[in-house]
Amino acid sequence: MIPSDTSKTLHSWKRISLVEESVTLPNGKNIQHTTIVHPGATVILPITQDGHIILINQFRPSLKKWLLELPAGTIENAEEIEECARRELEEETGYSAKQMISLGQVTPLAGFCDEIQYLFVAKDLDKTCRYECDDDEVIEVITLTIEELEQKIIRGEVSDAKTIACLSKAKLCGYL
Structure with missing residues (x-):
């Protein structure tokens, strides 16, 4: 995940961060979403x-x-x-x-984490x-x-x- 102007890092540990940001969904609705940012x-x-x-x-x-x-x-x-x-x-x-x-790859926790394995x-x-x-x-x-x-x-x-x-x-x- 690339941090944007609307993102805020809530916590970092080792190479992992907890980031909150404003996201526009495909239906046009704006939400606040928190993601665990992981290097893979x-x-x-x-x-x-x-x-x-x-x-x-x-x-x-x-x-x-x-x-x-x-x-x-x-x-x-x-x-x-x-x-x-x-x-x-x-x-x-x-x-x-x-x-x-x-x-290839899998996405283990797509609901709250951007990790790719x-x-x-x-x-x-x-x-x-x-x-x-x-x-x-x-x-x-x-x-x-x-x-x-x-x-x-x-x-x-x-x-x-x-x-x-x-x-x-x-x-x-x-x-x-």
Whole structure:
């Protein structure tokens, strides 16, 4: 979101801001709308040579619980989208990918946030051991078969929307 003359930043944290602005709707009505302004993020589906999926079990302080999810992360200043995907994969799992395939994008919270999540499949993985969590991250790396992951989704043990969306898109595109 590009700030306008009518926008007001209510709060900022890291690379995220809460912005209020006057918006004219397609029907001509003017409203005040508050948006979480987000630089975007990448979501990576790492597939091992034997077809297993690398996930992370991450403690999420906002929910006060662990979530089993795909590696993902926020795009940093002036960082290219694929560069972010490669960095996040390595930081969160200790793996790098020779092949990074774009699956397009999803808009996870369009009602109040402008974040776009860019989806990738990572293949031809190498273990680098450059596992570097951020200060606010507690992560365990887990490997599952596609069938095990799908069963966890069915049973509600995986509820992370970006993980389900990326897995679904990869299956629909024929990567799984």
